[in-house]
Amino acid sequence: xxxxxxxxxxxxxxxxxxxxSKNPLAFRHYNARQKVGRKTMEEHLRFAVAYWHSFGGTGxxxxxxxxxxxPWSTAKDPVQRGYDKMDAAFEFIAKMGIPFYCxxxxxxxxxxxxxxxSEERLQKLVEYARKKQKxxxxxxLWGTANLFSHPRYMNGAATNPxxxxxxxxxxxxxxxxxxxxxxxGTNYVFWGGREGYLSLLNTDMKREQxxxxxxxxxxxxxxxxxxxxxxxxxxxxxxxxxxxxxxFDAATVIAFLREFDLIHDFKLNxxxxxATLANHTFAHELQVAANAGLLxxxxxxxxxxxxxxxxDQFPNNVIELTEAMLVxxxxxxxxxxxxxxxxxxRRNSTDPVDLVYAHIGGMDAFARALLAAQAILEDGExxxxxxxxxxxxxxxxGKQFANGKLSLEDLQQLAKRNGDPESISGRQxxxxxxxxxxx
Ligand code: XUL
Ligand code: CO
Numbered sequence: 294x295x296x297x298x299x300x301x302x303x304x305x306x307x308x309x310x311x312x313x314s315k316n317p318l319a320f321r322h323y324n325a326r327q328k329v330g331r332k333t334m335e336e337h338l339r340f341a342v343a344y345w346h347s348f349g350g351t352g353x354x355x356x357x358x359x360x361x362x363x364p365w366s367t368a369k370d371p372v373q374r375g376y377d378k379m380d381a382a383f384e385f386i387a388k389m390g391i392p393f394y395c396x397x398x399x400x401x402x403x404x405x406x407x408x409x410x411s412e413e414r415l416q417k418l419v420e421y422a423r424k425k426q427k428x429x430x431x432x433x434l435w436g437t438a439n440l441f442s443h444p445r446y447m448n449g450a451a452t453n454p455x456x457x458x459x460x461x462x463x464x465x466x467x468x469x470x471x472x473x474x475x476x477x478g479t480n481y482v483f484w485g486g487r488e489g490y491l492s493l494l495n496t497d498m499k500r501e502q503x504x505x506x507x508x509x510x511x512x513x514x515x516x517x518x519x520x521x522x523x524x525x526x527x528x529x530x531x532x533x534x535x536x537x538x539x540x541f542d543a544a545t546v547i548a549f550l551r552e553f554d555l556i557h558d559f560k561l562n563x564x565x566x567x568a569t570l571a572n573h574t575f576a577h578e579l580q581v582a583a584n585a586g587l588l589x590x591x592x593x594x595x596x597x598x599x600x601x602x603x604x605d606q607f608p609n610n611v612i613e614l615t616e617a618m619l620v621x622x623x624x625x626x627x628x629x630x631x632x633x634x635x636x637x638x639r640r641n642s643t644d645p646v647d648l649v650y651a652h653i654g655g656m657d658a659f660a661r662a663l664l665a666a667q668a669i670l671e672d673g674e675x676x677x678x679x680x681x682x683x684x685x686x687x688x689x690x691g692k693q694f695a696n697g698k699l700s701l702e703d704l705q706q707l708a709k710r711n712g713d714p715e716s717i718s719g720r721q722x723x724x725x726x727x728x729x730x731x732x
Pocket of ligand 2: 528
């Protein structure tokens, strides 16, 4: 594919060269067209680049100023800056061979002084994105609205105690849904970083959650009326920036969707580091979503085992990813969703090529995990060992219990008759070794 060569000069289109390659600018495992089971790797993994970290991240942190300059951010006019940023984004995404991208409204173009100005700017960039998508074949995985950066959202967006702020949030969501529909996005995400509270003393939690549900119903109705056929996604996170976020984890979000009758239009976007912040594993969160039939999409990154905050590092742990891929393949794989790299290079990774290494590493790690998980499932021992642990429910009284045919008294009688159960090993280490064999 022909690509621009303006912002990532000297970076070639990244090719698959196989696992023995020593070329740092090549994939060693991700081979887009390679079949894994019935689908190609590209179809399984559906990778996406996150616009905000990759083209907006300057390396600044709460203690320090930017470490990276963004050469696409120098024009005087904000709309021109948006066009330049988009040129950089599409150049990078095309060179990586990544099929999708994701954005917040104000990643595409900076917010204006008024809502009207913001809307006009966004429309210009959507027009430009449409052209770029057509030229490159790159598609939109999801759009979203940034309802957390501006000071107006310091007390929440849809859950703000001030109705005027809720209206402003609604306007932004309307524009962002319009942009997503216009660009053929297959998902629309809600991540509610400020939908929560800092202190319960000044917060009517019940009322705020009812408002959030009302808001999501309105967004759903608007989207459906205006041609959005894809999936609405909620991205759970327990905290940061709020002390307590309402979308704490997968189980909390599922209960919320059920309580407020949103279960048919919404699924979950599970993020690795959000899972670990909630004291869960990534695989656990995926499994909880999958069990409810609500596994929609993933935000791929990783946390740091020593830090308790959202470090958003690129994925590199093949064993953990294999556990995740086992859950995903078991749930039938991704449908409208994908694997979005919601990850950023470190503050001291200051060269454009570092962003390339980061994505190559993440894609190769996921490719290895996909291959390992597929091989484990094809081998069959893992599945049959796990199934065997529950064999006592497959026949006889165990089966009757599972089918609701027995009472508590029946179980008491059986316990008396059978005596103390023998101890049966859970064989965790054997399972771990089995996994290791394929990674
Ligand atoms: C924040 C986060 C967001 C969402 C989109 O932790 O993950 O970038 O993915 O708003
Ligand atoms: Co995210």
